[in-house]
Amino acid sequence: MKSNSAVLKPINQRLRxxxxxxxxxxxxxxxxxxxxxxxxxxxxxxxxxxxxLNSIPLGTEVRVVxxxxxxxxxxxxxxxxxxxxxxARVGTAIEFTSIPxxxxxxxxxxxxxxxxxxxxxxL
Numbered sequence: 001m002k003s004n005s006a007v008l009k010p011i012n013q014r015l016r017x018x019x020x021x022x023x024x025x026x027x028x029x030x031x032x033x034x035x036x037x038x039x040x041x042x043x044x045x046x047x048x049x050x051x052x053l054n055s056i057p058l059g060t061e062v063r064v065v066x067x068x069x070x071x072x073x074x075x076x077x078x079x080x081x082x083x084x085x086x087x088a089r090v091g092t093a094i095e096f097t098s099i100p101x102x103x104x105x106x107x108x109x110x111x112x113x114x115x116x117x118x119x120x121x122x123l
Contacts, residue, residue, distance in 0.1 A: 018107075020044035021114045025068025029053070029094070031060060038092075040066060045107045047079060047095040054090050056081050064094060070110060075103040 025040040027050050038053035048066060056062065058081055066075040077100075083093035 018044035018046040019111050019115070020049075021111050023068050023070055023110075025066060025070070027067070027094075028065040029056065029062050029092075030064075031056075031062050040068060041091060043068075043107060044111065045096075045099070045104045047082070047093060049091055049093050051089070051091040053092050054084050054086050056084070056092055058082070058084055061097075062094060064096075072106060075099070075107065077103065 020042045021044070022042050023040060025043075027038055027040050027048060029036040029038065029050070034056075036053055036056070038050040041049045041051045043049075043066060048064070060081045062079055062081065064075075064077050064079055066077070077096045078098040079094040079096045081092055082095045085091050085093075
């Protein structure tokens with residue numbers, strides 16, 4: 001019998017195109033009117049989650065600069081606010097709509113290295 005496990009997963013897991021990692025750092029977020037700096041919680045080549053910031057309205061187009069000691073250089077991207085959380089976890093999810101290929105590659109390499117290190121710890 002064929003498994004339907006994909007059907008049973010929450011929709012956000014089925015649609016996730018890129019793996020993410022928890023990573024410390026900060027994100028500078030700006031649009032035409034406001035500038036914010038908030039802690040980075042996780043990062044993927046498709047976007048990021050920023051904690052302690054929930055005042056940017058859903059659907060707002062923003063420019064971001066992601067900085068972390070784990071990154072070789074800051075990542076600059078354009079994005080859109082796709083989720084704002086106000087309950088158990090306060091924060092904002094930003095989906096990248098435009099990101100330089102070098103930045104996307106840098107993030108994907110970091111995620112891959114993190115997965116390899118995690119796998120080696122299990123063995």
